[in-house]
Amino acid sequence: MDSFVRDLYSLPIGAEFSGYFFVENVEIRKHRTGEPFLRLILSDRTGTFTALWWKPPKDADLTQFQKGDVVYVSGHVEYFQGSLQPKLKEIRKAEPGEYSSDKFVSVSRYSIDEQFTELLELIESVKNPYLKKLLELFFYDDDFVELFLKTPAGKTIHHACIGGLLEHTLSVCEICETVARRFKSIDRDLLIAAAILHDIGKVHEYRVGTSIEITTEGMLLGHLYMSCEMVAEKIAQVEGFPRELKVKLLHCILSHHGKYEHGSPKMPKTLEAVALAYADALDSRVKGFEEFIERELGAGKGWTRRHFAFEVPIYFDGEFNYGE
Ligand SMILES: [Fe+2]
Ligand SMILES: [Fe+2]
Numbered sequence: 001m002d003s004f005v006r007d008l009y010s011l012p013i014g015a016e017f018s019g020y021f022f023v024e025n026v027e028i029r030k031h032r033t034g035e036p037f038l039r040l041i042l043s044d045r046t047g048t049f050t051a052l053w054w055k056p057p058k059d060a061d062l063t064q065f066q067k068g069d070v071v072y073v074s075g076h077v078e079y080f081q082g083s084l085q086p087k088l089k090e091i092r093k094a095e096p097g098e099y100s101s102d103k104f105v106s107v108s109r110y111s112i113d114e115q116f117t118e119l120l121e122l123i124e125s126v127k128n129p130y131l132k133k134l135l136e137l138f139f140y141d142d143d144f145v146e147l148f149l150k151t152p153a154g155k156t157i158h159h160a161c162i163g164g165l166l167e168h169t170l171s172v173c174e175i176c177e178t179v180a181r182r183f184k185s186i187d188r189d190l191l192i193a194a195a196i197l198h199d200i201g202k203v204h205e206y207r208v209g210t211s212i213e214i215t216t217e218g219m220l221l222g223h224l225y226m227s228c229e230m231v232a233e234k235i236a237q238v239e240g241f242p243r244e245l246k247v248k249l250l251h252c253i254l255s256h257h258g259k260y261e262h263g264s265p266k267m268p269k270t271l272e273a274v275a276l277a278y279a280d281a282l283d284s285r286v287k288g289f290e291e292f293i294e295r296e297l298g299a300g301k302g303w304t305r306r307h308f309a310f311e312v313p314i315y316f317d318g319e320f321n322y323g324e
Pocket of ligand 1: 198199223256257
């Protein structure tokens with residue numbers, strides 16, 4: 001049994017539970033008798049609670065548990081002064097690989113399989129043979145796909161979840177498709193290829209463990225450069241890929257943050273690049289709002305606190321809907 005924190009709140013007093021939890025804090029304390037016990041703050045993606053290892057065996061090494069560890073615990077539900085405070089029967093450090101990251105990091109609300117099928121259909125719809133071949137080199141590669149499907153699109157601001165990059169990529173593609181239908185001068189295949197590839201560097205920019213971390217490579221290079229490097233490498237494998245097309249595609253990727261102060265070394269200077277930059281901003285901003293509302297209000301309604309990056313509080317009195 002691997003209970004979520006959320007589930008513990010609905011269990012009756014005395015009910016047994018077990019599961020993997022992240023150690024937010026740990027302290028060794030003493031009973032009046034002088035015997036030591038452990039007080040832990042444990043969490044997963046659904047919440048936090050305090051737990052006590054009230055009667056550790058005499059020979060137990062209480063110093064082995066550290067902040068930042070993942071532990072496996074079992075115990076029973078108890079409350080102290082109205083707060084959940086289970087007593088633990090057993091606690092041990094968990095081995096990496098024993099638990100899955102989705103216990104700690106949330107997962108895209110939309111089906112990963114269905115979204116990936118849609119992405120493959122989009123690739124199928126690209127007529128330009130060079131762009132199509134390029135996309136296939138990425139998305140027909142199982143190792144790359146496995147990584148891509150797990151990658152978040154952000155650490156905190158938007159799509160900070162497993163599968164977030166896929167969700168964001170698809171959403172940006174849908175917006176671009178609409179824009180290309182309206183503005184016929186846009187090279188639709190170039191725009192769609194750029195939308196699919198614009199953030200692929202994130203597969204090496206983020207690492208998902210018990211939280212979403214930025215890698216050293218991500219910190220030092222950033223995903224705009226990393227995406228360009230990955231795309232340029234694959235273009236080199238496509239025979240006859242036109243130089244001009246390569247330049248236009250890389251320009252879209254390099255300029256997709258729209259402004260120098262947002263990390264783009266180039267401002268958008270083509271129709272496709274400007275469409276992509278706005279599509280990217282539109283999707284990430286709306287999704288960022290939605291995620292923040294959900295984090296702040298849960299099932300409630302009204303005003304959130306001021307958003308740390310958008311610098312405004314956000315109002316919501318509707319119902320969340322992640323349906324079709
Ligand atoms: Fe980006
Ligand atoms: Fe993006």
